[in-house]
Amino acid sequence: MPLSTPNFSFQVEARSATTHARTGVFRTPHGDVPTPAFMPVGTRGSIKGVMPREVREAGATMILANTLHLALRPGPEIVRQLGGLHRVMDWPGPILTDSGGYQVFSMADVSKVREDGVTFRSVVDGSAMHLTPERAMEIQCDLGADVIMAFDQLPADPLNHEQVRIATERTHRWLDRCVTRWQQLGGVDRGQALFGIVQGGCFEDLRRESVAAITRHDLVGYAVGGISVGEGREAIREAFAITTPLLPEGKPRYLMGIGTPVDFFDAVAQGADLFDCVTPTRHGRNHQAYTSRGKVNVRNLAWATEAGPLDPECACPACTRYPAGALRHLCTVGEMLGGTLISIHNLYFFHSLLARIREAVAQDRLAELRAEVLPRVEARYKPEPSAP
Ligand SMILES: [Zn+2]
Missing domain, CATH: 3.20.20.105 (Queuine tRNA-ribosyltransferase-like)
Incomplete structure (x- = not known):
């Protein structure tokens, strides 16, 4: 059979x-x-x-x-x-x-x-x-x-x-x-x-x-x-x-x-x-984000006054509709939406990385993409504190 x-x-x-x-x-x-x-x-x-x-x-x-x-x-x-x-x-x-x-x-x-x-x-x-x-x-x-x-x-x-x-x-x-x-x-x-x-x-x-x-x-x-x-x-x-x-x-x-x-x-x-x-959503619930600039703890005080996006290279709703400081606020006061938005962001990050990987494989330049992406993505990142 x-x-x-x-x-x-x-x-x-x-x-x-x-x-x-x-x-x-x-x-x-x-x-x-x-x-x-x-x-x-x-x-x-x-x-x-x-x-x-x-x-x-x-x-x-x-x-x-x-x-x-x-x-x-x-x-x-x-x-x-x-x-x-x-x-x-x-x-x-x-x-x-x-x-x-x-x-x-x-x-x-x-x-x-x-x-x-x-x-x-x-x-x-x-x-x-x-x-x-x-x-x-x-x-x-x-x-x-x-x-x-x-x-x-x-x-x-x-x-x-x-x-x-x-x-x-x-x-x-x-x-x-x-x-x-x-x-x-x-x-x-x-x-x-x-x-x-x-x-x-x-x-x-x-x-x-x-x-x-x-x-x-x-x-x-x-x-x-x-x-x-x-x-x-x-x-x-x-x-x-x-x-x-x-x-x-x-x-x-x-x-x-x-x-x-x-x-x-x-x-x-x-x-x-x-x-x-489970990484994207488990990290999202814990307010940890993968971004193009590195791994981010969204609750970090450094994000409190950040009016720009969490990840300027990301097309997700969290990055295109909210200032990063607002995401930090939602996460620190324990609003459900905070974990949801960071989970959505992480899903976008993972899937767009896979899309870039597929494109790189098709062009046989996976090693180049790896060298370009990984050192930043796997490092920690937080913004410089803005001037008062
Ligand atoms: Zn995003």
Whole structure:
């Protein structure tokens, strides 16, 4: 039975001659995604504090929602009864749901992992819950996202070869079970695509074995997982450098949990097409802004009398309609709108950076853009105090 459908396709449009970077278009039943693309995260069914229209206007084409959170509340059956995730999130474009694996395993102290699946305590009411590869497929079919993810095991200690080997080999067996259950549920006919997740921690031999095992299933796309749990940037870069060139050239490659400007440049050069992270909205709620002049703490007193925009190069509503001093005021007195405006600004910043990255890859000048952008963007910035 086929695992892919003409509803989904991936076309590489431009390739760098000097790196693995490429641009392309990922076509889904709910619209096209120009890649490399950043997916904002709507953990519990909303991109926190931001209306979907603003998310769209910021440049987002595809968004992500977390299966485990939605499985706990309101529950997959209720999401289905309400018309599915596209209705619940008021998002007409493509949506991806994770499998719940990451959330379960990031609560490893309360998890029991067996071959059958994982037992953990609900963060909502403390009751025991059991998640299996089959159940992860059933929940994601009910939620109804365009792209759903296979259920994988993240190793507790990603630097322990034996532990990583056990988790990686189990992930392969779990993918077989995911594929079987998903086919029984009529996943292809539902217009969904299943992505497999490559594991293997930071070990080259296990990464290679994992790519071989996961790509035995001819899926619509593949993700690189299990490398965002505290291994550090160097280890992540190395693990992805090993993994990416081995993944099929003609399929989208999704690097899970990546979300800072330096990470984007690294990952795109390694051949990644899709990313997700909570960074823009989490930082926004904490009044931290990424700007063309550097990282900004909007609450800093230096912004109090700033009549100009937070970021003169930004086209977002926060920068084009408000003096930076007014944003600082909203943030310091705790107005909800403060966090919302900074979140919107960060979304604009991330998506316009990705647009510039796509343009640079098409012209094979990613390294030049990196040298031009990164030193400023990753530094701290605050304005000079204005004269009284
Ligand atoms: Zn802005």
